[in-house]
Amino acid sequence: MTQNSIDQSKDLLISLAKNLNYRVAQENGQRIFGPPLDWNEESVISEKGTEIFIGRIPCDCFENELIPLFEKPGRIYKMRLMIDFCGKNRGYGFVQYFNKEDAQRAVKMLNRFEIRKRWPIGVMLSRNNNRLFFGNLPNNITKQEMIDEVAKHTSGIINAIYYGGPNRTNGFGFVEYENHKMTALARRKFFPGSILLFDRQPKVDWAKSEEEFDDDFVSNNSVLYVRFIKLDITEKHLMEFFSRIHDGQILLNVNRVKKIRNFAFIHYENPKDAQMAYDYFQSKFLHN
Known part of the structure; x- marks a missing residue:
């Protein structure tokens, strides 16, 4: 892939966004198409159930080809194509629709669709994880103290669950963020050895579930x-x-x-x- 084709893909994206009246941005290794310019930015659509993951995207395939294809199941709210430092497509991306029905229809219509001869793409519902696990915490703090300590280093926290008490050697908990992007940025910040919480080295990883737990369970x-x-x-x-x-x-x-x-x-x-x-x-x- 040449630099000319990469630059051309950017020009085609800008032209497409202008014709369809969509926003375009590039940040944190991704090119973002959407949401529409006439959409109220304060009306955020939850990613859960409305976003799909696209894998096996050919390196010479960009938004000008993908957007018309993925508009067939329903109107696109936002598309994110992962881009490397040279501007090349990294082979995967995400499309978010305005509702869950269109996302499910996209999976049925386009999973294993041959975007090139003998080159099927993979399409599935995105399993966004908005929660991080925090281990090796003190066993005598409160949920709010945990939130306040983590919030010194990350933004976008909307809830947390804390497990502690005298019967546990260490406390641990789960912190939930506004969206997957903020969660990923937070996990990156808590790279091992980078940040201390309560003068301890925390163990931070993706939480493996989206299941909700109530306060009675947490304190049990x-x-x-x-x-x-x-x-x-x-x-x-x-x-x-x-x-x-x-x-x-x-x-x-x-x-x-x-x-x-x-x-x-x-x-x-x-x-x-x-x-x-x-x-x-x-x-x-x-x-x-």
């Missing part, structure tokens, strides 16, 4: 949080494993288990059983 010391669980281990396995200690000599009352990808929450009937399980399972392994 009858719940154990378990990470790094193999994907083939089921909730039934976890229920059996975490209800017996000391080779089955002591039975603990597990009310329920909620597994989410590679982590889980073990709900005990009371804090005493949860503490006994915590003390016992610190050095144990499940299925090697």
Whole structure:
């Protein structure tokens, strides 16, 4: 791909945006088409369910070809094409529609569409993650103190969940941001060794679930949080494993288990059983 073709793609995008009355911007390694100029910027459309991911985009394929194609299922709210430092297309992008129905229609219509001969693109609903996991926090802070400390370094926080208390060695929590872009920028800022929270080195990673938890659950010391669980281990396995200690000599009352990808929450009937399980399972392994 030559510099002339890259420059030409920019000119074609600007011309297309002018004809369709859309905004155009370039920031953080992406070219952004939209939203429409007549759209009230304060009326933000949630990305959840309305955005699709496009993969396997040919390196010589740009917005002037993609936008007319992805307008067929419905009107586009915004398109983001990932661009490298040289201005070349990185092979993937995102299209957001005004509603979930158009996004679902786009997946059905355009997944495996041959945009070039024998070159099908991949289209699927985008799994935007607006939440980060924060580990190695003090066990005696409040939810608001956690928000205030993280907000010193990142913006766009809309909610947080904190797990602490005297029965836990360290506290941990989840911070939710306004959108995926802000979440990604926050994760980048908390690169290992870069920022301290409460004079500690935090462990920061993508949260693996969009499930919501209420404050009653957060403050419940009858719940154990378990990470790094193999994907083939089921909730039934976890229920059996975490209800017996000391080779089955002591039975603990597990009310329920909620597994989410590679982590889980073990709900005990009371804090005493949860503490006994915590003390016992610190050095144990499940299925090697």
